[in-house]
Amino acid sequence: MSKSAVSPMMQQYLGIKAQHTDKLVFYRMGDFYELFLDDAVEAAKLLDITLTTRGQMDGVPIKMAGVPFHAAEQYLARLVKLGKSVAICEQVGEVGAGKGPVERKVVRIVTPGTLTDSALLEDKETNRIVAVSPDKNTSVWRGHRCKAANSKPS
Incomplete structure (x- = not known):
């Protein structure tokens, strides 16, 4: 696919997606998070949302x-519960501040393995995270564990 054959906004998206190939990218556009191409197809299926098209890339409609x-x-x-990881890309620049698309950056990555956000945790579910590291002075490995509390009453 030729980046030059798409809009500056889609070029920006493709650059961000290239850095997060193993995640669905929620790309903020105004009041929506948009997903494009294969991410759109997968999200539409998993979330039961509408799949549509916008513009074209190499003569093919962009999903x-x-x-x-x-x-x-x-x-x-819902995506995390299905085992998916998501990169959340926000608009960090001012709309209309210059030529080209508003500046965007990935500001948050949500994965099933590192979920601690209380809004995404189940009420009665206890999530734990474990880290293992070698002791610098010996050949002993040390394990560390903690509970990720959801701060909601049971």
């Missing part, structure tokens, strides 16, 4: 799906 930003947490929770 797109999206969720309202105010409902994103519920969709993230």
